[in-house]
Amino acid sequence: MQKPLSFALPLMLAAAPALADVNVYSYRQPELIQPLVDAFTEETGIQVNVAFLESGLVERLKAEGDRSPADVILTVDIARLTEAVDAGVTQPLITETLEKNIPAEFHDPEGQWWGMTTRARIVYASKDRVAPGDVTTYEDLADPKWKGRICTRSGMHTYMIALTSAYIAHHGEEEAKVWLQGLKDNLARRPQGDDRAQVKAIWAGECDISLGNTYYMGEMLADEEQRVWADSVRLDFPVFDVEGGGTHVNISGVALTKAAKNKDEAVQFIEFLSSHEAQEIYAEANSEYPVVPGTDPSELVASWGSFTPDNLSLLEIANQRAAALRLTEEVDYDG
The missing domain is CATH 3.40.190.10 (Periplasmic binding protein-like II)
Structure with missing residues (x-):
């Protein structure tokens, strides 16, 4: 209804x-x-x-x-x-x-x-458990070194599908599926909640890094209860490891x-x-x-640092949406 x-x-x-x-x-x-x-x-x-x-x-x-x-x-x-x-x-x-x-x-x-x-889709990283420079690329998120250390929202959510679409546009479907499977294998828990819930999980020690949109930091800092979650992480701006690649x-x-x-x-x-x-x-x-x-x-947003946007056009990302949905289902990302 x-x-x-x-x-x-x-x-x-x-x-x-x-x-x-x-x-x-x-x-x-x-x-x-x-x-x-x-x-x-x-x-x-x-x-x-x-x-x-x-x-x-x-x-x-x-x-x-x-x-x-x-x-x-x-x-x-x-x-x-x-x-x-x-x-x-x-x-x-x-x-x-x-x-x-x-x-x-x-x-x-x-x-x-x-x-x-x-908005940029970046990595929220634990200040205590992840050293600066440990996360530099999106490709790196599938590395087994992160096994049991990553939290994300549902892979079927629009924001995650857009990132997967960009990955497909850069690397093709075959490599994107391998990456999605690697990312799933590195999850500390089943995907759940929104981007803020992932930061809360980092604060609680359930995982060390998560994917999220930049503006959620502003939302958390403006909330008395959630400010402690925000204070436990920093924003890292990964890039796609391809020529001309940047932050999604x-x-x-x-x-x-x-x-x-x-x-x-x-x-x-x-x-x-x-x-x-x-x-x-x-x-x-x-x-x-x-x-x-x-x-x-704003001064707050500027304080998070600068980054180089990815070179993909928005329409290229949109054109890969159907493939991204299919691959996310094939690896049973949320299962």
């Missing part, structure tokens, strides 16, 4: 969409979006209603069809963005402002989606829905998201990296 939505203006969005100037379906939590909404409304006078969905965003848009009140979708991961495009629930949007602000590698060539922030990066992004009723206002909102002001707000609130050149990350 579809879970009820959480609206900025409860249920009025679906009942009377004309009350809202811009209607947003979002996989991003309301508290992460609200600072952007407030800044946009203050600048333009345009009101934004945000409906937070835990799952089923594309399915909901397909079911609603032309009746959908949503003008904009906000989501994370290139696979979720391309899923929306493939389902036919978005429409192309190309403006001079967006093309000027957002580098080509962070948007769809046809304007079906636009990247807003980036994914995005959060935005798209204009096919059914958008308030298109002019929605375009203004999307363009605002690409401004330096919004990029600073968004990156600060989410502990992520801005995509707009010349916009600095």
Whole structure:
């Protein structure tokens, strides 16, 4: 059963969409979006209603069809963005402002989606049990020296599938399957929980390293209970051991829905998201990296260190998603 939505203006969005100037379906939590909404409304006078969905965003848009009140979708991961495009629930949007602000590698060539922030999938390493420099490549995670020392979330989760997709793009399916099996063999426990749960396990001594997105460090440091988990680890930025290889990066992004009723206002909102002001707000609130050149990350994010992003295009990663899902099932990663 579809879970009820959480609206900025409860249920009025679906009942009377004309009350809202811009209607947003979002996989991003309301508290992460609200600072952007407030800044946009203050600048333009345009009101934004945000409906937070835990799952089923594309399915909901397909079911609603032309009746959908949503003008904009906000989501994370290139696979979720391309899923929306493939389902036919978005429409192309190309403006001079967006093309000027957002580098080509962070948007769809046809304007079906636009990247807003980036995050790196890195290694959280125990400060006490893992020496600096012990983890340098993703390939190294399958080395038997890590047997019984790694924790991860489900291999079928979008973030893990994206990393596996990148591995396939660099090395091919045969080598990727061997790597996945090696990674599974090195697990200290069955995959479970989110990225923060893996850091908690490191703090508790259940494992020594884990895979996670960078922004979870910011979330943990902001939580009184979880801060002790964060303090027990450091962030290491592994790279793919190939020519031009770097640290795996994914995005959060935005798209204009096919059914958008308030298109002019929605375009203004999307363009605002690409401004330096919004990029600073968004990156600060989410502990992520801005995509707009010349916009600095927050002091906290900058303190984690610099890294070289991988040279794969986001579309190359998205194109390997089906293969990544199949290989993860074949090695029974979560079993």
